[in-house]
Each structure stands twice: as C-alpha cells, then as structure tokens.
Amino acid sequence: MDELRPVEMQVGILSNADGSAMVSLGKTKAIAAVYGPRELHPKHRQNNERAILQCNYVMAPFSTNERVRPGPSRRSVEISKVTREALEPALFLEDFPRTTIDVYIIVLQAHSGTRTAGINAASLALADAGVQMKDLVSAVAVGKINGNYVMDLAGKEEEVTQCDIPVAYMPRYKKLTLLQMDGDLPDKDVKNLIKLAVKGCETLYDKQRKALLGKWSKEGKV
Amino acid sequence: MEEKKEITKVKVFKKEKDVVLPGDEIVDSMEYLPGRNCFREGSGIVSKRIGLVYFKNRVIEVVPLAGMYTPEPGDMVIGIVKEVQRNGWAIDINSPYEAFLPLSGVREFIDPMKTDLSKIYGAGDVIYGKVTMVSPAKSIHVSMQDIKTRKFSEGRIVKISPVKVPRLIGKQGSMINLIKDKTGCRISVGQNGVVWLQGENEILAVKAIKTIERKSHTDGLTDYIEKLLSKK
Numbered sequence: 001m002d003e004l005r006p007v008e009m010q011v012g013i014l015s016n017a018d019g020s021a022m023v024s025l026g027k028t029k030a031i032a033a034v035y036g037p038r039e040l041h042p043k044h045r046q047n048n049e050r051a052i053l054q055c056n057y058v059m060a061p062f063s064t065n066e067r068v069r070p071g072p073s074r075r076s077v078e079i080s081k082v083t084r085e086a087l088e089p090a091l092f093l094e095d096f097p098r099t100t101i102d103v104y105i106i107v108l109q110a111h112s113g114t115r116t117a118g119i120n121a122a123s124l125a126l127a128d129a130g131v132q133m134k135d136l137v138s139a140v141a142v143g144k145i146n147g148n149y150v151m152d153l154a155g156k157e158e159e160v161t162q163c164d165i166p167v168a169y170m171p172r173y174k175k176l177t178l179l180q181m182d183g184d185l186p187d188k189d190v191k192n193l194i195k196l197a198v199k200g201c202e203t204l205y206d207k208q209r210k211a212l213l214g215k216w217s218k219e220g221k222v
Numbered sequence: 223m224e225e226k227k228e229i230t231k232v233k234v235f236k237k238e239k240d241v242v243l244p245g246d247e248i249v250d251s252m253e254y255l256p257g258r259n260c261f262r263e264g265s266g267i268v269s270k271r272i273g274l275v276y277f278k279n280r281v282i283e284v285v286p287l288a289g290m291y292t293p294e295p296g297d298m299v300i301g302i303v304k305e306v307q308r309n310g311w312a313i314d315i316n317s318p319y320e321a322f323l324p325l326s327g328v329r330e331f332i333d334p335m336k337t338d339l340s341k342i343y344g345a346g347d348v349i350y351g352k353v354t355m356v357s358p359a360k361s362i363h364v365s366m367q368d369i370k371t372r373k374f375s376e377g378r379i380v381k382i383s384p385v386k387v388p389r390l391i392g393k394q395g396s397m398i399n400l401i402k403d404k405t406g407c408r409i410s411v412g413q414n415g416v417v418w419l420q421g422e423n424e425i426l427a428v429k430a431i432k433t434i435e436r437k438s439h440t441d442g443l444t445d446y447i448e449k450l451l452s453k454k
Contacts, residue, residue: 018288018289018290019288036290037290037318038318039318039319039320048359092261092270096360097359097360098319098360099318099319127243127244127271127272128272128288129288130271130273130286130287130288130289130290130385131244131271132244132259132271133244133245133270133271134245134261134270135244135245136243136244136245172245209243213241213243216241216243216272216287216288218439219438219439
C-alpha cells in the first residue's frame with residue numbers, strides 16, 4: 001500500500017527541445033519538453049527583474065479510454081497553473097530577466113497521477129536543459145482507502161479513495177511546493193499522508209538523479 | 223584554540239571534474255567562494271546546473287554540460303544582424319538576449335546623419351565580433367574594433383550547442399585545425415556555438431562538426447574524425 005508503482009525515467013528523448021524527459025509511473029506516462037530561457041514576446045509580458053515560467057499541460061486525445069477533447073479545458077488550465085507554481089521555487093528565475101522558460105507537458109497515457117508524473121518529468125527536463133536550479137522537484141499523490149494510507153494512487157484507487165492529495169516536494173530544502181486535496185479527511189490523517197508522500201518523493205528524487213546522471217556522467221567523462 | 227578549529231573545518235564533497243546536478247553541494251566551508259553557476263547556501267556552496275566542478279584556487283566554478291550561451295565580456299561570437307537602428311545594429315548572438323553594436327564599436331568614424339548604416343552592415347549580414355559589455359540588466363554590447371573581428375561575405379553557418387565549442391576547437395585548436403587541413407575550408411568558431419565555414423568541402427566539414435557535437439563525450443574522437451575526413 002505504501003509503495004510506488006514501477007517507475008521509469010528517461011532524459012533527453014527529444015532532440016529539438018533544449019531539455020526533455022519522459023516519466024512513467026505504472027501505466028501513467030508523461031513527457032516534458034523545455035525551451036529557453038528565450039526572448040519573450042509580446043514585450044509587455046516581460047518582467048524586468050526575472051524570467052517568467054510558462055507551463056502547458058495537455059492530455060493526448062488517446063490518453064484515456066474515452067477520447068479527450070483537444071484544446072484547453074478547465075482542468076488542464078488548472079494543472080498548468082499548479083505545475084508552474086510547483087516548479088517556480090526551484091528555479092533561479094532572477095538570473096534571466098525579461099525572458100521566458102517554456103515547459104510543455106503531454107500526458108500520453110493516463111492512469112491517475114498525471115499531474116505528479118508531469119511535474120517529475122518537467123523538473124527533469126529543466127535540469128536537462130541546463131536551467132539554473134536550486135533543487136529538483138519530485139511529486140507523488142497519496143490517499144486513504146478503507147482506513148489504509150495509500151501512496152501513488154493508480155486507476156481505480158483514485159475513485160474509491162476518501163481523499164486524493166497530490167504533493168510536490170523539494171527534497172534538499174524539505175519544502176512542499178504543491179499541496180492539493182480532493183475530499184475530506186481529519187487533520188491527523190492528512191499529516192500522516194503528507195509524511196508518506198514526502199517519503200515517496202525522496203525515493204523518486206533518487207531515481208531522478210540516477211536518470212540524469214545516467215545521461216550526463218557519460219557526457220562529462222572527457 | 224579548539225573552538226577555532228571547529229569553525230575552519232573544511233568539508234569537500236566533490237573532486238575536480240566531478241559531474242554535479244543542480245542542488246548538489248560541492249563544499250561546506252567558508253574558505254571557498256562561489257564562482258560561475260554556483261551559489262552559497264549557509265556555509266556551503268551548491269551547484270546551479272548540470273556540469274563539471276573546477277577548483278580555481280579558492281573559487282569554485284561549474285562548467286555547464288548543457289544550456290544556453292551566456293555572454294561574457296571578451297568572448298568572440300558570430301552574430302547575425304537583425305535590424306539596422308538609428309545609432310547602431312541589433313545583433314542576434316544565439317543567446318536569450320539580443321546584442322547591440324553601437325556606432326562607436328566600428329573601426330572607422332561614422333556620422334549617422336550622412337551615411338546609410340545599412341551599407342556598412344545590413345540586416346542578415348553575419349559578423350565575427352567581440353563582446354565588450356554585459357550589464358547586470360543584460361544589455362549586451364559587441365564591438366568590431368578588435369583585429370580578429372570581420373564581416374563574412376559568403377559561406378555557410380552551422381549551429382552547435384555552445385557547451386560543445388571547446389571540444390570542437392580541441393586542445394590548442396587541434397580538432398579545428400584538423401578539419402581545416404583535411405577539408406581546406408576556412409572555419410571560424412564563435413563562443414556562442416555558431417560556426418561559420420566556407421570552402422569547397424563544406425558538406426564534409428559540416429558532417430565532421432555535427433559528428434563532434436554528437437560524439438563529444440567519446441574517447442579518441444580526433445582519430446575518429448581524421449578517419450571520417452580521410453574516407454571522403
């Protein structure tokens with residue numbers, strides 16, 4: 001119950017993007033591409049003190065049993081926003097005034113936990129793009145089913161859980177950057193669940209580091 | 223006495239040329255200073271980017287393995303003129319910021335009221351210039367006063383990742399000279415990852431450059447490229 005689904009991470013899967021990554025948590029699969037820092041147009045959106053981060057979360061039409069209508073929806077706009085806010089604290093945006101860093105996340109296959117898979121992939125892609133960062137961001141969702149704490153909700157679990165809490169976490173700073181909650185749960189349970197999520201994020205953090213080192217320790221040999 | 227020892231305790235977590243990820247602590251000591259791509263946190267120094275650690279006396283530097291070109295004064299870059307302005311030229315130097323070539327950066331004196339600036343450098347022209355200033359607000363100036371600077375009139379441009387430029391040049395220019403000798407091309411490499419080349423065997427030279435970019439991490443690359451170029 002307090003175990004992650006099988007995790008697979010790959011870095012540098014797209015050659016066009018400055019940085020890219022693929023993360024699959026069980027049957028959920030998300031890819032992220034990062035462009036920038038680059039010039040931001042229109043000019044009035046530029047910030048003279050810092051770069052802005054633009055996140056775009058999209059579900060592929062074929063990602064679920066029922067076709068997902070392409071185009072922005074209430075849900076994808078919300079997830080884009082929380083993803084942005086989960087990643088912003090980890091970046092040195094002030095190093096690149098007036099520019100933008102664009103993060104595109106596409107969910108290829110959805111089996112719950114798409115936003116957390118997206119955040120994991122995005123933070124990998126940002127590091128892969130050589131963007132200045134304080135730390136990587138790891139994310140996992142937790143819940144409670146029949147009185148048991150469950151980590152990394154999958155498929156049906158998400159429907160029967162009493163509550164769904166996606167958490168993003170910066171392991172080196174021990175800080176949460178995303179905390180949402182659907183459903184209802186007493187204080188004590190929430191605290192325990194967050195502790196469980198932090199544990200999961202730390203495991204994911206190790207895997208993220210391994211994925212990055214797998215690509216870059218080879219490149220850094222010479 | 224004993225207390226003093228406690229304060230000056232130096233913890234070094236990484237060796238020279240170790241690969242670091244963003245957020246990796248390199249040392250925990252006030253004896254060292256954070257240089258490029260590092261920041262201080264508490265008493266430690268932490269890397270900002272994926273890269274290799276270098277200790278330069280007391281300064282710690284991370285040389286990035288990926289990322290954009292960040293201009294520094296003194297860099298020789300290849301830029302493309304984007305726009306002719308009233309008092310100079312806007313130049314794309316393959317970085318997040320546009321550079322500016324002011325009239326004072328050109329060798330001869332020019333009176334903007336009497337001369338047509340586009341006759342000197344027009345939009346689309348390719349120049350080899352020197353970065354003279356990078357302000358904290360990221361306004362970048364280039365100049366064409368250095369002897370090495372020039373305007374390219376023909377040839378072609380190839381872009382590679384800026385972090386691979388040292389590999390393309392090689393030790394004391396060994397790699398780039400090899401390509402020049404074997405193909406007979408004239409080649410200029412900008413620090414910003416833009417390469418200009420011109421000559422009969424351009425296509426072969428481009429192939430070699432792209433191969434170096436792709437295989438930059440492998441051993442014996444110079445021999446491999448020599449073989450590739452001799453094959454024809």
